[in-house]
Amino acid sequence: MGLFDFLKSKKKEETNNIEIKSDSIECDGIEITLHSEQTQQNEISLNLVGEDNTTAINQAVHKAIDKQDVELYSATGGKLYQEQPDLEQPKPLTEQEAITIQQALSKVIELSTPKTENIEQQSEQQEMTEQTEQIEQIEQAEQTEQQQNTEENKQSKKGFFAKLKEGLDKTRKNIMGGVDNVLGAFTKIDEDLFEELEEALIMADLGVETTMNIIENLRKRVKKEHIVDPQAIRGMLIEEITAILEEDAQEEKELPSPTVMLVIGVNGVGKTTTIGKLAYNFKEQGKSVLLGAADTFRAAAIEQLEVWGQRADIDVIKHQQNSDPAAVVFDAVNAAKNRKADLLICDTAGRLHNKKNLMEELKKIAKVIDREYPEAHKEVYIVLDATTGQNAMQQAKVFQEAADITGIILTKLDGTAKGGIVIAIKSELKLPVKYIGVGEGIKDLQKFDAKQFAKALFGE
Numbered sequence: 001m002g003l004f005d006f007l008k009s010k011k012k013e014e015t016n017n018i019e020i021k022s023d024s025i026e027c028d029g030i031e032i033t034l035h036s037e038q039t040q041q042n043e044i045s046l047n048l049v050g051e052d053n054t055t056a057i058n059q060a061v062h063k064a065i066d067k068q069d070v071e072l073y074s075a076t077g078g079k080l081y082q083e084q085p086d087l088e089q090p091k092p093l094t095e096q097e098a099i100t101i102q103q104a105l106s107k108v109i110e111l112s113t114p115k116t117e118n119i120e121q122q123s124e125q126q127e128m129t130e131q132t133e134q135i136e137q138i139e140q141a142e143q144t145e146q147q148q149n150t151e152e153n154k155q156s157k158k159g160f161f162a163k164l165k166e167g168l169d170k171t172r173k174n175i176m177g178g179v180d181n182v183l184g185a186f187t188k189i190d191e192d193l194f195e196e197l198e199e200a201l202i203m204a205d206l207g208v209e210t211t212m213n214i215i216e217n218l219r220k221r222v223k224k225e226h227i228v229d230p231q232a233i234r235g236m237l238i239e240e241i242t243a244i245l246e247e248d249a250q251e252e253k254e255l256p257s258p259t260v261m262l263v264i265g266v267n268g269v270g271k272t273t274t275i276g277k278l279a280y281n282f283k284e285q286g287k288s289v290l291l292g293a294a295d296t297f298r299a300a301a302i303e304q305l306e307v308w309g310q311r312a313d314i315d316v317i318k319h320q321q322n323s324d325p326a327a328v329v330f331d332a333v334n335a336a337k338n339r340k341a342d343l344l345i346c347d348t349a350g351r352l353h354n355k356k357n358l359m360e361e362l363k364k365i366a367k368v369i370d371r372e373y374p375e376a377h378k379e380v381y382i383v384l385d386a387t388t389g390q391n392a393m394q395q396a397k398v399f400q401e402a403a404d405i406t407g408i409i410l411t412k413l414d415g416t417a418k419g420g421i422v423i424a425i426k427s428e429l430k431l432p433v434k435y436i437g438v439g440e441g442i443k444d445l446q447k448f449d450a451k452q453f454a455k456a457l458f459g460e
Contacts, residue, residue, distance in 0.1 A: 163414070165456040167438040171419030172457055175204040179237060186230045189222055193230060197237075204417075205389040207424035214240050242454040244427050252434070252447050257287070257342040258376045260333065260369050264362060264403060265383035266395055267350030270411045272301060274383050274437065275347050276308025277445040282343055283312050290339065292332030292346035293318040294325040294365065305347055311442070325349060326364050333372045344376075359402040366403060381434060383409045384425075389418035396429055407434035410448075414438040422453065 178200035186193045194215055201211040217240055218233060227233070255261075261278075265271050272295065279289050291309050293316055295301040302318050309316040317332040329346055336344040348365065351358035369378060380403050384392040392410075399405060408431050413419050422433060433448040 161452055161456060163438050163444070164436075164452065165459065167414030168419050168453075168456050170415060170417040171204075171413075172459055174417040175201070175206070175420055176234075176458070178204060179234060183230045183234055189228060189230055189233065193233075194219060197233070201420075205420040205424065207390060207393060207421075207428060210244070210424045210427040213427065214244075238458050241423055241457075244423055245450040245454045245457075247426065248432075254285075255282075255287075255343065255379070256377045258336060258340070258373070259343050259379060260336070260373055260376045261343065261345045261379040261381060262348065262362075262365065262369065262403070263345060263381050263383060263409075264348050264399060264405075265350060267298075269350070269383045269385040270437070271295070271350060271383045272304050272308070272347055273440075274409055274411060274435075274445060275305065275345050276311065277437075277442055278435070279308065279314050279345055280312040280442050281445065283314060287342040288339070289314050290332065290336050290341040290344045291316045292329055292344060294328040294332070295347045295349040296321055296323045296325055296328060297349040301347070301349070325361060326368050329365050329368050330372060333369060333376075336376075337373060359398070362399075362402045378404075379406050380404055381407045381409050383411060384421075386410050386413045386419055386421055387416045389421055390424070392421055393424055393428070396425065396431065400429070400431075405431060407432050409433075409435040409437070409445075411437040411445075414444075419457070426450075 179197065182193065182196045182200050185196075197218075198211055198215045201214060202208055206214070214237070218236055221227070221236055222233070227236070263271050263275050263278075275291065279291060282289050289312070291305055291314055293302045293305045295305070296319060299321075302316075302321065306316050306318070308314075317328065317335050319328045319331070325348065332344055332346060335341075346365070346369075348362065349358070351361075366380075369376070382396055382399050382403075382405050384396060386392065388395075396405070396408065408425060408429075410422060410425075410433055413422075413436050422436075425431060425433060435445055436448050436453070437445045
């Protein structure tokens, strides 16, 4: 048995013939030396005389193998070649052995199949568990966000209610102060009491018609309930006013898409500012909003609307000053259609309710909207200044003849003693108050809540 114990290179020499010596074989530059006398086992040295040619090495090795059985190892110990004994042909299987092997194979397959199924089931179960955990995490995150938003909304509503209550302080004193003075001056309920109470309510801007209805209801209740204490009328009066405010009060529905909103009103009521605040509120609700600058007469009206648009990141459709307002509305409506905007809010020039030509212009604008965008939902909001009291009521009545008003926005309720106009508007005009403003901040315009307003008005 021989061992390959080292490999070494010699200088390159070309050798094409095979030369067999007593202790070595050389073939095409490959020399194999046998050292059988030096060790107990045959050792073979491989010397590369010529090129490092694999074919030549194989030929030389096989020549050496022809002389004796050898195992070839590299100097590092890895086996390079081992003489294999002749393979014996396997004996043919008997019939019984073949059956036994077949049964064994079937058993192995039978045993392995459930394991594979179990692995698949476990994999599916693990995947479902991971998906469930992910869903639970998402739901938890959404629930947390919803709770935070709810809490923020509560804080926002609470802050607005406090501001509303503070803003209505003068109105509350104006209404209830006069009422308390009247009731405190009487020891019994008679017609004189009702007459003075009527005067106090009219002075508090509840309006003649509204006041007369309230007094008549009080007379009936006093008689029916056998009330004798004048102070009891105070609570009854609050109930009557609250009933007027809450009459037909419904939760404000979300505006459908698309909607075109026309905002009208006299000069100085804060239409453009109100539009900016409205646009901001709707944008915060996730609606796509577009503004139309159809107030082309007032100096800087277009620029003012653009400032509000920039604050809320909302585009403004405009023309040059003194352009035809109906033309501006035409372009704004078509822009809203092309952009598929949820809401288009159009500003209009302030106009006195006694100027017939300007009121006719509103009708022209309304016709343009109906003609160009018949599928859009329409809203016409009139902005009224609460500080003008009964004059605001007269404005609304005249504007109602020129435009199909769908809602009222009452501004400047903070700090005025004439907030009783809200009661008169609700009672006489039968128009819903959509929004009220109690400050100059962008969030100080909020949806009108009849119950909240009644509570704030009477200091509850």
